Amino acid sequence: xxxxxxxxxxxxxxxxxxxxxxxxxxxxxxxxxxxxxxxxxxxxxxxxxxxxxxxxxxxxxxxxxxxxxxxxxxxxxxxxxxxxxxxxxxxxxxxxxxxxx
Numbered sequence: 001x002x003x004x005x006x007x008x009x010x011x012x013x014x015x016x017x018x019x020x021x022x023x024x025x026x027x028x029x030x031x032x033x034x035x036x037x038x039x040x041x042x043x044x045x046x047x048x049x050x051x052x053x054x055x056x057x058x059x060x061x062x063x064x065x066x067x068x069x070x071x072x073x074x075x076x077x078x079x080x081x082x083x084x085x086x087x088x089x090x091x092x093x094x095x096x097x098x099x100x101x
Contacts, residue, residue, distance in 0.1 A: 003063040005083045008051040015052040027066040029099045030057040
């Protein structure tokens with residue numbers, strides 16, 4: 001099993017920076033960043049803007065530490081931090097376990 005933690009950031013450099021910090025602290029094995037368009041209401045006003053969706057791959061054992069780190073370093077007042085577990089191949093799991101040990 002692998003945990004994928006997803007969040008959005010308004011600037012690509014913030015998404016890259018957060019991923020690098022998580023990697024440097026051995027909390028994730030991989031960061032994927034994609035450009036997306038988001039629509040939402042914030043403080044009563046409609047917004048439609050480009051955001052960067054960051055998906056951080058980690059082990060179930062490191063999930064709580066990674067989420068805590070993301071909350072601490074996220075620039076948003078109320079960030080979405082979502083996680084989901086997935087079945088993965090044995091070879092990817094072996095690489096992930098070795099990388100995070």
